[in-house]
Amino acid sequence: MPQVPQKSDSFKEREYKIIDDAINQDYKYGFVSDIEQDIIPPGLNEDVIRLISSKKDEPDWLLEWRLKSYRNWKKMVEPTWAKISYPPIDFQAISYYAAPKEKKKLGSLDEVDPELLDTYNKLGIPLDEQKLLSNVAVDAVFDSVSVATTFKEELAKHGVIFMPFSEAVQKYPELVKKYLGMSVPPADNFYSALNSAVFSDGSFVYIPKGVRCPMELSTYFRINASQTGQFERTLIVAEEGSHVSYLEGCTAPMRDENQLHAAVVELIAHKDANIKYSTVQNWYPGDKEGKGGIYNFVTKRGLCRGANSKISWTQIETGSAITWKYPSVILKGDNSIGEFYSVAMTNNYQQADTGSKMIHIGKNTKSTIISKGISAGRSQNTYRGGVKIMKSAENARNFSQCDSILIGDKCGAHTFPYIDVRNPSALMEHEATTSNIGDDQLFYCNQRGISTEDAVSMIVNGFCKEVFANLPMEFAVEAHKLMEISLEGSVG
Amino acid sequence: MLEIKNLHASVESKEILKGIDLTIKAGEMHTIMGLNGSGKSTLANIIAGSEVYKITKGTVLYNNKDLLDLSPEERALQGIFLSFQYPAVIPGVNNTYFIKAALNAKRKYQGEAELDAMDFMVLIKEKLKMVGMDESYLRRSVNDGFSGGEKKRNEILQMITLEPTLAILDETDSGLDIDALKIIANGVNNYRKKDNAFLVITHYQRLLNYIEPDVIHVMIDGKIVKTGGKELALTLEEKGYQWLTDEATVEL
Ligand SMILES: Nc1ncnc2c1ncn2[C@@H]1O[C@H](COP(=O)(O)OP(=O)(O)O)[C@@H](O)[C@H]1O
Numbered sequence: 001m002p003q004v005p006q007k008s009d010s011f012k013e014r015e016y017k018i019i020d021d022a023i024n025q026d027y028k029y030g031f032v033s034d035i036e037q038d039i040i041p042p043g044l045n046e047d048v049i050r051l052i053s054s055k056k057d058e059p060d061w062l063l064e065w066r067l068k069s070y071r072n073w074k075k076m077v078e079p080t081w082a083k084i085s086y087p088p089i090d091f092q093a094i095s096y097y098a099a100p101k102e103k104k105k106l107g108s109l110d111e112v113d114p115e116l117l118d119t120y121n122k123l124g125i126p127l128d129e130q131k132l133l134s135n136v137a138v139d140a141v142f143d144s145v146s147v148a149t150t151f152k153e154e155l156a157k158h159g160v161i162f163m164p165f166s167e168a169v170q171k172y173p174e175l176v177k178k179y180l181g182m183s184v185p186p187a188d189n190f191y192s193a194l195n196s197a198v199f200s201d202g203s204f205v206y207i208p209k210g211v212r213c214p215m216e217l218s219t220y221f222r223i224n225a226s227q228t229g230q231f232e233r234t235l236i237v238a239e240e241g242s243h244v245s246y247l248e249g250c251t252a253p254m255r256d257e258n259q260l261h262a263a264v265v266e267l268i269a270h271k272d273a274n275i276k277y278s279t280v281q282n283w284y285p286g287d288k289e290g291k292g293g294i295y296n297f298v299t300k301r302g303l304c305r306g307a308n309s310k311i312s313w314t315q316i317e318t319g320s321a322i323t324w325k326y327p328s329v330i331l332k333g334d335n336s337i338g339e340f341y342s343v344a345m346t347n348n349y350q351q352a353d354t355g356s357k358m359i360h361i362g363k364n365t366k367s368t369i370i371s372k373g374i375s376a377g378r379s380q381n382t383y384r385g386g387v388k389i390m391k392s393a394e395n396a397r398n399f400s401q402c403d404s405i406l407i408g409d410k411c412g413a414h415t416f417p418y419i420d421v422r423n424p425s426a427l428m429e430h431e432a433t434t435s436n437i438g439d440d441q442l443f444y445c446n447q448r449g450i451s452t453e454d455a456v457s458m459i460v461n462g463f464c465k466e467v468f469a470n471l472p473m474e475f476a477v478e479a480h481k482l483m484e485i486s487l488e489g490s491v492g
Numbered sequence: 493m494l495e496i497k498n499l500h501a502s503v504e505s506k507e508i509l510k511g512i513d514l515t516i517k518a519g520e521m522h523t524i525m526g527l528n529g530s531g532k533s534t535l536a537n538i539i540a541g542s543e544v545y546k547i548t549k550g551t552v553l554y555n556n557k558d559l560l561d562l563s564p565e566e567r568a569l570q571g572i573f574l575s576f577q578y579p580a581v582i583p584g585v586n587n588t589y590f591i592k593a594a595l596n597a598k599r600k601y602q603g604e605a606e607l608d609a610m611d612f613m614v615l616i617k618e619k620l621k622m623v624g625m626d627e628s629y630l631r632r633s634v635n636d637g638f639s640g641g642e643k644k645r646n647e648i649l650q651m652i653t654l655e656p657t658l659a660i661l662d663e664t665d666s667g668l669d670i671d672a673l674k675i676i677a678n679g680v681n682n683y684r685k686k687d688n689a690f691l692v693i694t695h696y697q698r699l700l701n702y703i704e705p706d707v708i709h710v711m712i713d714g715k716i717v718k719t720g721g722k723e724l725a726l727t728l729e730e731k732g733y734q735w736l737t738d739e740a741t742v743e744l
């Protein structure tokens with residue numbers, strides 16, 4: 001959230017308003033001006049949900065939806081099948097609604113944590129953006145904001161809706177109502193049920209019939225990422241014949257005090273539609289001793305609803321203390337295609353249990369899973385994937401490839417592929433490898449004058465190449481650098 | 493340039509090098525011959541800084557300084573190059589990118605400006621021609637899917653690009669057809685200069701039809717048992733290694 005205008009400074013006030021409008025914030029509904037009123041004490045019950053819903057001025061159906069989700073959640077138990085361990089979460093100790101924190105505004109970059117700046121520089125983030133990210137006053141309307149404004153106009157011209165979820169609830173309630181919960185029913189799992197009860201905000205995207213979204217939906221994101229909240233909810237609908245590429249995440253590390261994140265992302269692709277969803281996740285992983293860090297329990301699922309539709313997930317996961325995440329595709333339409341390309345990198349005491357599920361229902365449906373796990377330090381990295389071919393899925397195909405690489409001998413890599421084939425015409429291919437970064441490879445690089453640190457980063461980037469190739473251009477460059485940063489201190 | 497004295501080395505408490513003495517001066521080309529398993533690669537790897545072997549005795553000086561103190565990358569940056577008998581494969585890492593990283597690491601170390609992509613391409617294309625490789629190699633991953641001969645050419649390509657002071661070629665000639673052998677020998681001969689040196693390891697005589705070493709050593713069971721000139725190679729061709737083994741045993 002941009003800074004709250006200081007009453008004494010009308011120039012700054014104007015400036016913030018420009019920024020605020022440009023990035024299309026939705027935190028305008030009275031709660032920034034009156035902070036006292038906007039923090040609900042810790043604990044979760046129906047009254048809390050009612051309060052959340054009323055603060056957001058939501059329609060009754062949505063409140064009912066939240067309450068129903070909550071009642072389901074109460075009956076559910078936290079899943080324990082993942083290969084992760086953490087102290088029990090006290091769900092009554094969490095505050096489920098808080099206006100974005102007002103951070104102390106800094107006068108210049110000199111006051112910012114040098115370590116954070118160092119990372120920004122390594123990522124090549126422009127100075128003005130660095131200032132915004134680290135809450136330093138900005139002197140001018142900087143590039144990204146004006147770019148964002150231009151983008152907004154361009155999107156409107158094509159009829160593309162791209163706005164905060166809560167704004168969409170106000171402006172397009174029928175669309176939201178029609179699609180909310182279609183890919184991820186509230187009772188799908190413990191965390192999706194919790195999210196459905198208390199979700200804070202997120203994004204809503206609607207691409208009308210036949211429209212090819214004229215740009216990657218990303219630009220707001222680095223700026224917005226600091227405000228997405230703990231229980232993010234995203235819904236993307238691509239109408240018949242439309243195309244969209246959506247970039248989630250923020251390559252700049254955010255210091256977030258919320259330990260538990262439970263997001264839900266739903267994608268719906270109609271006939272001939274194409275959705276490409278790319279994520280870079282580098283939330284705070286905790287310190288070298290494994291203290292702190294984000295618990296990231298996400299449910300992401302796409303529904304290829306119409307024939308010939310395609311949904312493609314690409315993820316680069318380097319952050320969070322715990323990652324529990326299985327972006328999936330339900331291949332309902334005939335000839336539909338689901339893809340999952342993933343790099344999951346863990347270091348120190350991080351734990352990741354991630355993978356994908358592909359559920360084939362329609363005829364001639366195809367899915368591809370390419371997963372690259374990199375474990376260093378004392379981390380644990382698990383690939384868990386499911387491919388299900390239903391009886392109706394004549395001539396379904398799946399190709400899965402899960403490779404793991406280990407750096408050092410104190411980390412672990414695990415692979416759990418589940419395959420359930422109910423139609424004999426299915427063609428399944430599965431490949432899996434686990435290797436160490438070879439001493440011979442390192443020695444070879446060293447012998448050519450390349451330092452061990454550079455060699456590891458080179459080898460790991462080479463290992464991830466197939467996945468990086470699926471990232472949009474400018475993102476791929478950042479992903480490279482991100483890997484380098486995450487690998488720091490993993491050797492030697 | 494290189495001075496090895498009474499070098500003993502072992503792996504998993506098995507002694508492999510049993511007292512090597514070897515002195516190589518600038519401008520010289522030495523050859524080590526010997527049967528498989530005699531310890532030739534072990535010696536090459538130790539000079540390059542491999543940490544697989546434990547040095548139990550002896551000294552190695554490079555340009556009059558203790559070589560064993562230096563990390564493998566420091567040795568490389570100071571001009572030691574090893575053409576590996578079995579070069580490592582690095583999937584997904586582009587060959588051009590790799591060689592450029594190596595060259596720029598060295599240039600940086602020497603206080604020279606790093607080459608940008610354009611300048612490097614001009615340079616590498618010229619070097620490629622010298623070893624008879626086509627440009628498709630530049631787009632492939634480092635040694636990934638390379639045939640034995642292609643790997644060896646790739647090593648020589650790196651040698652002539654990195655311009656080492658001391659080049660160690662470990663069986664670079666094995667697995668090459670005669671044309672490739674000529675090309676590689678040519679690359680080596682063109683690179684012979686008065687201020688650099690070669691240590692060429694081989695167990696075939698045929699390479700010596702194309703290059704002319706100043707000194708030939710014969711290694712058996714971790715020791716240099718015979719040192720001589722070109723004529724030694726001819727004797728070996730004639731008599732094999734057996735007479736030396738007998739001699740060595742007698743000496744014991
Ligand atoms: N890393 C290693 N571990 C165990 N034994 C080794 C290792 N490297 C070499 N040796 C052994 O040392 C001896 C010499 O090997 P090597 O130096 O490769 O010989 P050459 O290159 O002359 O054929 C052989 O008996 C070989 O098995």
Ligand SMILES: [Mg+2]
Nearest residue numbers: 532533577663
């Ligand atoms: Mg050998």
